[in-house]
Amino acid sequence: MAKQQKTEQTSTETLEETQERLKSGGKGVPxxxxxxxEAARKRPLVPSDRKEAAKQARAKAAEARERARVGMAMGDDKYLPARDRGPQKKFVRDYVDARFSIGEILIPVMFLVIILTFVPSAEVQAISILVLWAFFAVAVLDCILLGYLLTKKLRAKYGDKAERVRWYAAMRALQLRPLRLPKPQVKRGQYPA
Structure with a gap:
């Protein structure tokens, strides 16, 4: 008999009342x-307005993507890919961003050479290609020197636990400064300690 009365009581309660009662949970409440x-947690598998639900889901996903993009651009470790995480990689990024690398202007030089190849003179075309190869060789030598310096500095700072970062540093040094991701966090000449 008591069970019947209890089930009638719970069936007459609305969902809001049940949730309110569950939240209060103080003394005197069974x-x-x-x-x-389970009744308080129930919600439909398919929302009543599917278009609105899809719109909200897209907006939520776009907001998460934007947060991740901004976080990555600012160098937040939480949003960085695995290859960019860690204090040693941050040190390398800051060191590369603080110095001027010859490779930074490699892409503009390549565009200039492409334009010069349209000049009808064979001498101009040949000289421009030779200049491009010489510039490329200087950029490679600059990257080798950068890798050597960074390896030395990382060993001095982190000891035997220093990672191999030569390729990482070279790829960052060959990019135009405004196009680097994560964005440079230091100014030119502001080398990390």
């Missing part, structure tokens, strides 16, 4: 049954 807890 512990809710499993059926009551």
């Amino acid at each position: 512990t809710p049954t499993r059926a009551e807890q």
Whole structure:
């Protein structure tokens, strides 16, 4: 008989009342049954307005992507890919961004050479190609020197636990400064300690 009265009481309660009662949970309130807890948590698998639900899901996903993009651009470790994480990689990024690398202007020089190859003079074309190869060789030598310096500095700072970062540093040094990701966090000449 008591069970019948209890089930009638729970069936007459609305969902809001049940949730309010579950939240209060203070003295004098009986512990809710499993059926009551499940009823309070129930929500439909398919929302009543599917278009609105899809629109909200897209907006939420776009907001998460924007947060991740801004976080990566600012160098937040949480949003960086695995290849860019860690204090040693941050040190390398800051060191590369603080110095001027010859490779930074490699892409503009290549565009200039492409334009010069349209000049009808064979001498101009040959000289421009030779200049490009010489510039490329200087950029490679600059990257080798950068890798040597960074390896030395990382060993001095981190000891035997220094990672191999020569390729990482070279690829960053060959990019135009405004196009680097994560964005440079230091100014030119502001070398890391």
